[in-house]
Amino acid sequence: MLKSFKTEIQPTQEQIQKINKTIGTCRFVYNFYIAHNKESYEKEKKFISGIDFSKWLNNRFIPSSPEYKWIKEVSSKSVKQSILNAEKAFQRFFKQQRGFPKFKKKNKSQAKMYFVKTDAKTVIPCERHRIKIPTLGWVRLKEKGYIPTVKQGYVIKSGTVSHKAGRYYVSVLMDVPDTKKSQLNDFGLGIDLGVKEFAVISNGIVKKNINKTTRVKKIEKQLKRAQRCLSRKYEGLRKRSHNRKGEATRQTIQKQVLRVQKLHQRIDNIRTDFINKCVNEIVKTKPSYITVEDLNIKGMIKNRYLSKAAASQKFYEFRTKLEAKCKELGIELRMADRWYPSSKRCHQCGWIKKDLKLSDREYICECGYRADRDFNASLNLRDALTYKIA
DSSP states (O other), X not given: OXXXXXXXXXXXXXXXXXXXXXXXXXXXXXXXXXXXXHHHHHHHOOOOOHHHHHHHIIIIIHHHOGGGGGGGGSOHHHHHHHHHHHHHHHHHHHTTSSOSOOXXXXXXXXXXXXXXXXXXXXXXXXXXXXXXXXXXXXXXXXXXXXXXXGGGTOEEEEEEEEEETTXXXXXXXXXXXXXXXXXXXXOEEEEEEOSSEEEEETTSXXXXXXXXXXXXXXXXXXXXXXXXXXXXXXXXXXXXXXXXXXXXXXXXXXXXXXXXXXXXXXHHHHHHHHHHHHHHHHHHTOOSEEEEEOOOHHHHHHSTTTHHHHHHHTHHHHHHHHHHHHHHHTOEEEEEOTTOOTTTBOTTTOOBOTTXXXXXXXXXXXXXXXXXXXXXXXXXXXXXXXXXXX
């Protein structure tokens, strides 16, 4: 079974220069492939595959354009992977799963340095405190013992090195032996996701909204001030563009950009950690099945009143991680239809209250049944008879 492990690394200054050069080259090749395909389609109405573009780039374009020889100075595996990533973006666009591929921007779009085993006999060594990455050599790990070592019998298939908010991370794909699936209990769970509370589970557990905590609100306040400060610095640079102090102002802008990125990263880490803990706590009960609602997240984000709240909850990340954990432990994950009236249906008698408003936080039925709106929805999801298996 393939499993991914990600941790922070502490590269030397020389290694940082190599990483930044490789990531910059991969970003350039990614954008070049998109631009070349747009030009080819406008002229010949033809789409160029990633393999054909790689052959054209190495055999025709670079030999005829000596000023682009620096593309071959970095790892060829990383360059080829960036081309394949761009091709996947086009394939998703053709299948109408995503929009048209966008160009990657420096310091805004995340590009990665890809590395892989060169052949079947090659082994990428990994110890408790360091990992040997091709073209970089030994790199120190900040979290010691997090990645399983080669001495324990694990094999690293491939990996990536990424840069975000002034920090460098390595993510490796390892071949991990399958764990024995434990005995599951004979009950199921229904999970109602929402904006007021993150999740209300049918067993009575309520997961609070992490974005309403004092910790997150304090960082969001700091982020608001830092972004306001950054905006003023840009405005000041525009006014003093002809002044000699312009270069110094650009340096202060870069420092402020890094502060803003670090605050974004802190908030994102808090939310991701909260989701991981929620998923682990739900799975530890070992239910035979879990039912969640197939939410229309795109529609929620388009709503200007719900967009920020829905995006900060990270519902899609919760669903993908829950799906991976359920698949690993053999738990059946059921997806109820988004039009299933889980909130409007009475769990006791089955009557549907069509005039239920979003402001009604308590469900009151004609049969005398009274319950919290979200808890009633979680019970209905648990007992739903129409669903799809994820």
